[in-house]
Amino acid sequence: MVYAGPQSPKGRWIEYVEGDAGSIVERGERIEQLGQSMIASADTLEQVKDGADGQRGLAVEKLREVVGATYGLLREAGELYEPTGPVLIAYGEALADVQPKITVHVDECAALWATFQSLPGSVEPRGTGGWFEPEADSPEAQQQAEEDAAKLAAYEAWEAEAGRWDADYDTWEDAFDTAAKDIGEVLEGKVKDGFWDNVDGFVAGLQKALAWAGLVVGVLAIIVGGPILALIGAVIGVIALALTIYQKMRGDAGWMQLGLAIVGVLPFGKLGKIAGGKFSFADDMFGGAFGKTAWSAAGSQARELGFAYLFHGRGASGVLGGLRQFVTGNNPNGIGDVMARLLTGRDIAAYEKMSDGATGILPALATASDLMHGLMGVPLKYDGWISMFSGHETIKKRFPAFDILW
Secondary structure (H helix, E strand, O other), rough: OOOOOOOOOOOOOOOOOOOOOHHHHHHHHHHHHHHHHHHHHHHHHHHHHOOOOOOOHHHHHHHHHHHOOHHHHHHHHHHHHHHHHHHHHHHHHHHHHHHHHHHHHHHHHHHHHHHHHHHOOOOOOOOOOOOOOOOOOOOOHHHHHHHHHHHHHHHHHHHHHHHHHHHHHHHHHHHHHHHHHHHHHOOOOOOOOOHHHHHHHHHHHHHHHHHHHHHHHHHHHOOOOHHHHHHHHHHHHHHHHHHHHHHHHHHHHHHHHHHHHHHOOOOOOOOOOEEEEOOHHHHHHHOOOOOHHHHHHHHHHHHHHHHHHOOOHHHHHHHHHHHHHHHHHOOOOHHHHHHHHHHHHHHHHHHHHHHHHOOOHHHHHHHHHHHHHHHHHHHHHHHHHHHHHHHHHHHHHHHHHHHHHH
């Protein structure tokens, strides 16, 4: 998104308003007409059901059985459609009136801001007589004052146009809010979510919670590290994948989202760890959540923390002692260990383990692959974290091949 300068006087980015006003009005008219047709059809079906049409015969009796209570459902749908149409029409007409004005303001703001940036000088008048400043009443001082005045005038011109954009944007926003409120009043109490709709909402909320939990665990894994945090992160990834599979089945997620979730837990793009000269791809599968190595390491660390808790006297002192053990025990190399996790996703001990007892070109290539995987893959992870705060589109969503390769 390219904005026409800084934020407006009301603190908003100056941008166009999207939408096809003509299509919205046309859709509103069709919805209103459809609602009227539904209600008229419901009246006809009700007459058939009640025998008010005066028809007789076995076929008519069968028809009345088939009609049953369907006319009531059809009338309910018509009573939802008919009042919704005028709301959309009103919004479309408001959009048609204000959208061209907003477009003109955005273009004008962009031109005025470009002019402002091209001018020398300062909005705040520069001084004279000081260090690196011209002498008062000198030709240079006069030129400086003229430049500053022109710069200020250019900024004020942009600010005035931005204020006019604010006013018309308020008009559009009021129309949009009114339409949303009116449609909400039409639907209130008449449209209810079913069981699976409620489950979908719960899953979507849980996915967001898992994303934030993953961020917290990921940051702690960089600073502290250790098998417990690694295992928690792996379990979060597996649960997120399972929820994404459910969302794909329900049509709430696409193939790209599912693919990225799979890549997030499967070690594609790297050769895997080396233990005694052999690859342990299985230990990397699903982050180790389904392998005994990760659980055994986490269990050992948990026992160590339990001993530390008892050794330091239980209670608050025991908790603090356990926390110190948790931090220092997983950072034997201090800041170097933290930097290794920060840049590559692995601590120094992991790279030392890779090379233990391993000789030959294949293990060397595997170690290099893991290192390159970290250097290329970790920034993608950080980009995802930052997007949670900034709302920007992640690199791996824009270029999925990056995540598949790394």
